[in-house]
Amino acid sequence: MAGLKALVTLAFATTIGLTFLFLACALPQYNNWWPFFVVVFYVLAPIPSIIARRVSDDTGSSNPCKELAYFMTAVIVVSAFGLPIVLARSPWSAPVISWGACGLVLAGNVVTFLTIWGFFMIADSDDVEYSMW
Incomplete structure (x- = not known):
């Protein structure tokens, strides 16, 4: 049950981060979608860690693949x-974008990347079924 609460909390945090990003795109000064290109980084960020977890083994203290x-x-x-x-x-x-939009995107980045990091922390614990990641 604790894993479900953590997963719901992470989903809520992701929603908050994306709301900051959408608000940055909808500012009335410029009203453009240039800040939305940050979503590409949200998708790319977990990929190296997922690949390293699948490829590497945990035999040594320092693993070049994980590094x-x-x-x-x-x-x-x-x-x-x-x-x-x-x-x-x-x-x-x-x-291209206003400094207000920049601030909203940076706030969304902080929330979203902390959410991605939190998911990997939860997935590493042994008592959660998501450890297959």
């Missing part, structure tokens, strides 16, 4: 935070 997966995940997460900042700064005279 590479952590590095690739970090690159994807940093790129997700960098994209809205670049869109808000360039060009300076007429930015």
Whole structure:
């Protein structure tokens, strides 16, 4: 039952993160969908960790496959935070998105990536049926 509560909490947190993202796209100043490209990073972020869990074995303390997966995940997460900042700064005279939209996307990134991290923490525990991931 505790696993079900955690899963519902993660689903609610994902909804909040995507709501921030939709609000960033719907700001009345620019009303464009450029911030929505961050969803690509949300989809790509868990893939290296999922592949590393399937390929590697847990024999040693340091596993190169998992280390590479952590590095690739970090690159994807940093790129997700960098994209809205670049869109808000360039060009300076007429930015693609407003700084308010940038802030909403960054808030959505924090919530969504913490949710993805929380799912992997729950999936690693032995008492939950989701450990097949």
